[in-house]
Amino acid sequence: MLEKGKKKMIKKLVSCIGEYKKETILTPIFVGIECFFDVIIPFLMAYLIDYGINKGNEKVIIYIGLLLVVCSFLAIYTGVKSGDCAAFATAGFAKNLRKKIYYNVQDFSFQNIDKFSTSSIITRHTTDINNIQMAF
DSSP states (O other), rough: OOOOOHHHHHHHHTTTTTTGGGHHHHHHHHHHHHHHHHHHHHHHHHHIIIIHHHHHOOHHHHHHHHHHHHHHHHHHHHHHHHHHHHHHHHHHHHHHHHHHHHHHHHHHHHHHHHHHHHHHHIIIIIIHHHHHHHHH
């Protein structure tokens, strides 16, 4: 079970997804479909060898061969779409997170401005957000 502080942090980070919810949801769906086709292809290959090539059945060879081509193209397509959606979602997530941090820094009191150096704030704005983006 997550601690209370971690739950709060996750809620804050999830709020930065914003208008990129569709891409965030579609990415694992496309990855799942790609994995399905990647798992099915070896089974189709085994079926092609067992019932088509070994038994000399040309209809099975042609049918399973075409099915393999279709499955391969669908696997490639869903793989590309998952990468596209993931890149779009992570870039948008990082954009929203940077914006949120920027406006939060604008509301700092003078005491907080003295506490955090400019270089520390810039590091959080670049490196830390890039790391969070890569994890997302």
